[in-house]
Amino acid sequence: MTESGPLDNMLAQMEDAREYVDIDDGIYERLQxxxxxxxxxxxxxxxxxxxxxxxxxxxxxxxxxxxxxxxxxxxxxxxxxxxxxxxxxxxxxxxxxxxxxxxxxxxxxxxxxxxxxxxxxxxxxxxxxxxxxxxxxxxxxxxxxxxxxxxxxxxxxxxxxxxxxxxxxxxxxxxxxxxGGTDGRVEATGRGVAIITEETFEYFDTDVRNADVAIQGFGNVGSVTARLLDERGANVVAVSDVTGAIYDPDGLDVDDVLDYVAGNDGRLEGYDAGSISNDDLLTLDVDALIPAAIEDVITADVAERLEADVVVEAANGPTTFDAANVLEEREIPVVPDILANAGGVIVSYLEWVQNSQQYSWELEEVHRDLEARITSAFDETLAAYEEKQIPTLRTAAYTIALERTASAHEYRGLFP
Known part of the structure; x- marks a missing residue:
């Protein structure tokens, strides 16, 4: 099976949502x-x-x-x-x-x-x-x-x-x-992923404490997500980077892994833990799989063998459109990237506002604003998902995004 590229995936995701949103044909064409x-x-x-x-x-x-x-x-x-x-x-x-x-x-x-x-x-x-x-x-x-x-x-x-x-x-x-940067921006995306993962566990009646989590990608986003979920009591059993994946069914010592990576040129290579392939990590039997690297890592083949209870997309576009269809058929929920990894752009907005005002905020205020905004978006997505009986969380999220963007186009009109 030939997988489509990221642009085709994005356009297909839009098309899935269109039937649930009343958008003028001309505006929808512009949005593509x-x-x-x-x-x-x-x-x-x-x-x-x-x-x-x-x-x-x-x-x-x-x-x-x-x-x-x-x-x-x-x-x-x-x-x-x-x-x-x-x-x-x-x-x-x-x-x-x-x-x-x-x-x-x-x-x-x-x-x-x-x-x-x-x-x-x-x-x-x-x-x-x-x-x-x-x-x-x-x-x-x-x-x-x-x-x-x-x-x-x-x-x-x-x-x-x-x-x-x-x-x-x-x-x-x-x-x-x-x-002019703001405290909390570097870890903002990972912090948002951790918040959304915990909210997702709560929605599906899973206790974050001792929940098994596998994270594919251990750069800025993956490592921050691992640390914050570990602090919340989750059991981070596997992480990976370009040098390979490490696994401990009893849970990795996340602080020790972070210290090792910091002293090893940012790489997991050589860490003293069980070694598995990246493919094995993606198909572990865990409560949550968090792809936090690049696009298109969860293909249809991977989706057929995936055993996680839920996928939380920390990366942009990690699940191909064909894979998303497989996961939907298998009733494995996916929290979409446009929601799960929005913490970065939220705190970027806060930084931009502070620069415009020439006034900086305390870190605690940044954290509070980030959590309030991303949990509000999560709640709105769930509301659309349930009230409109939309088949997936991704499509529910797209209905909100498309409606807001199309509405802005409608109000602004077309020049000339």
Whole structure:
């Protein structure tokens, strides 16, 4: 069976929800395509004196509800199709959690592990120059994503500010706190996933204490999710990264794993625990499986063998459309990415607001606002799921997002 790509998956998810939402045909057609996508070539002088040209993109999907918002990722698999799908998912995510943003995404085709810090900085600044006419604090606000971090955002902010002639901290979110970032942003996505996982357990009458959890991906999102669920009493039995997966049916010592990874160049490789394959991790008999890496890891084949009681999508688009159909047939609920991983964009919004007001908030206030917003979106999704008798949580979430975005288009009309 040939699996469809991320953009086809996203469009199919929209189509599933359409029958439950009254949307004008013309508006729905507009919602299926990005408003614009920029492709840029980035010549960078490498440390050895040679010049290498990198391909990069920025996709702005929809701005009916406000400025575009979305991360920037550095990865070899970045493509125009991928950033278009991710920008679409950002549009539905910001609408679902009711933020005054649209959706965007960007990326550079590269392997940052093969680049020096100097080369990554030059690449980042060149990319910023390439897209700077598209971005701005009132038009498009980038943020970190896969293989980018607060330092990356600092370089983008600085480059943009140099062209403007003054500091513009609100042009990006996810910055270091010293230059306008907000406490809690780095762990926000993982914190949101942990909150949603606990809410999901409660909905399905599962006690988070001693619940078995497997997490695929142990980067920023996966590691924070593991730590917070461990603190809530969950039994994190397996985690993985690009170097492999580790497993202990009695539960891993999450703090020890985190300490090991911190001293091992961010890698699980070599950790003293049972070793399993990534495929085995995805098909463990656990209370919750949390894919927290990249798109399309749960294929139809994996879905046929998956034994988790529920899937909580910490990554963007980890479940293919065909796999989602298999899981629906098998009555395995999936908490969709546009809900589960919305913590990052929620706290990005809070950072942007603080920058605009030139006033910072205490960490506890950020945590409270994040939890209030993401649990409200969870409750609204459940209400739609139950009241409209919608077959899946994903489709229920899409009905809310599509309705809010379509309503904004209807009010704004069509120019000229």
């Amino acid at each position: 395509s990005p408003e614009r996508t920029l492709s840029v070539s980035l010549p960078v002088r490498m440390d050895d004196g040679t010049v290498e040209v990198f391909e990069a993109y920025r996709c702005q999907f929809d701005s009916a509800r406000g400025p575009y918002k979305g991360g920037i990722r550095y990865h070899p698999t970045v493509s125009q199709e991928e950033v278009s799908a991710l920008a679409g998912w950002m549009t539905w995510k910001t609408a679902l959690v009711d933020l005054p943003f649209g959706g965007a995404k960007g990326g550079i085709v590269c392997n940052p592990k093969e680049l020096s810090d100097t080369e990554i900085e030059q690449l980042t600044r060149r990319y910023t120059e390439g897209i700077r006419r598209m971005i701005g604090p009132d038009t498009d606000i980038p943020a970190p994503d896969m293989n980018t971090d607060p330092r990356t955002m600092a370089w983008i902010m600085d480059t943009y500010s140099v062209y403007q002639g003054y500091a513009v901290p609100e042009v990006v979110t996810g910055k270091p706190t010293e230059i």
